[in-house]
Amino acid sequence: MGISILSSAAQVGTYITPRIKPTAKELAELKKEPTKVATEGNIYTSTAIHFKELSLEELKYEKISVDTSKFTYVSYSDGTKNEPNRLVVMHDPENNNKFVTIQLSKKSIDQLKQKFDGTNNFFERSDGVLRLNGDAEAFVAGWMQNIRMDRNYSKSDVDGNGLIEGDEAKTLTIGYKRQTNYDYIGKKVVKISLSVGEKYQDMEHVAASLFMDKNEKLQFQTKRSATNANYIQFENSVEKELDHTIQMDSDLNGTVTLKEGLTDEFGKDYRKRVITDTEKIHTDMLYDHPNLNDDSQLQNNDFGFAKAKKEQEATLQQMSQDTLKISTFDLLNFTSEKDKNTSDTLKQLQLQTAKSSYFGKQDETATIQKTSE
Incomplete structure (x- = not known):
């Protein structure tokens, strides 16, 4: 078709x-x-973010301490590896006075360079770290902020280890x-x-x-x-999801x-x-x-999610009601059986009491008669 x-x-x-x-x-x-x-x-x-764009001279003399010891390769099933991820530094979208260092794949960097081809958007530092600036910096920071806040990655990482694990994804x-x-x-x-x-x-x-x-x-x-x-599908860290998002946002x-x-x-x-x-x-x-x-x-x-969600909720509610009915039924049976046992016991006690009274009166009458005689 x-x-x-x-x-x-x-x-x-x-x-x-x-x-x-x-x-x-x-x-x-x-x-x-x-x-x-x-x-x-x-x-x-993405979140709208704006930073002051630095000139080439300002970028050259900018002092940012970056740990360059970590480089990550992506391994494939055939044993080959692609080029290492690039270490990238930019302003922290939550604090303009701080910087954040992240890793982005070569594929994402290439996409960004094709889109933001201005003079100072990408500055190659002497330590091998790529400094984002101008529109490129604002764009990547906007997506980072969206992931952290709108998608709730920051609060979901309860143990603060930088990863979303297990029930944290809820x-x-x-x-x-x-x-x-x-x-x-x-x-x-x-x-x-x-x-x-x-x-x-x-x-x-x-x-x-x-x-x-x-x-x-x-x-x-x-x-x-x-x-x-x-x-x-989503990644289990802000850094990985940022790289993933840049690639999803194809234009x-x-x-x-x-x-x-x-x-x-x-x-x-x-x-x-x-x-x-x-x-x-x-x-x-x-x-x-x-x-x-x-x-x-x-x-x-119409068979959209809203409809399916209602149907699932109705099913869950029905299951809950069925469970409640079963529990109530068992309780009533238990109560009924208990009441029945109690009633039977009372009847037995009443019968025994009646018999005791009757024989007591017979004995008492016999005693009176005997005394009268």
Whole structure:
């Protein structure tokens, strides 16, 4: 099946939505067209940062102490290694009077140099450290601040070891609410719309299954795909995630779009997978609801994250209620059995008491009679 990608602008005036009833001719044309996939919205947006740009002379005589002993290579499965990461120094986005030293990959450095080609954006220091300056410094610092604060890496690193480990990932705010729906005519999927709802959602809620135990995961685990993903793969430190983000932001405009995020994790052909997944969903939907298989009109099916989240919450709530019902049932049975036992005991006591009184009176009467005699 062919694929056509629509930008937000291209959709205006060229696509008939389900709110408009197409003519028979328009329906026939839509059936012939390849399935369209439209992505809309940003996952992350960098923080606006500004530093004073230094001149070449100021950069030459700038005194910054940098530990140059650490260089990292990336090793591949075939045993080869790429060029080492570059040590980069720039102002700390949280404190203009301090500097921060980070490592960036050659790939990220090359991207930055292609985008920010001003005279003093990159200064090669005599110690081999690359000093960022001007627009390049502001750009990288803006993404660092977004990762630290908006995505909550700083607070999530509870033990302060520089790494996000185990349950620390629960409080990372890197999730987003997915809004996914598609238009269809009978069995034909016409257009699939993928968009971003609320952003910077904590992982404990948008990806609860990651933190469940093994048995719980078996009930709720769903294979991640470009169709249902509500977070993008992430790194376990600010430094690594910064390098990752620069590469995701392919046009280096300070935003990571849904399209860029899905491409980064699922590859450039993610749209093909979206179409395959959606067609499967559509086939199952028509099997369950054959009355919706109508070739005479354009219809829409919404199966976005919000809907799935509600369904999951409803399932969890139902499980909780079922557990409560079971507990209540057991309690009532226990109470009932206990009451029954108590009642039986009281009856036995009453019977014994009655018998004791009766025999007591008989004895007492016999004694009186005997005395009278």
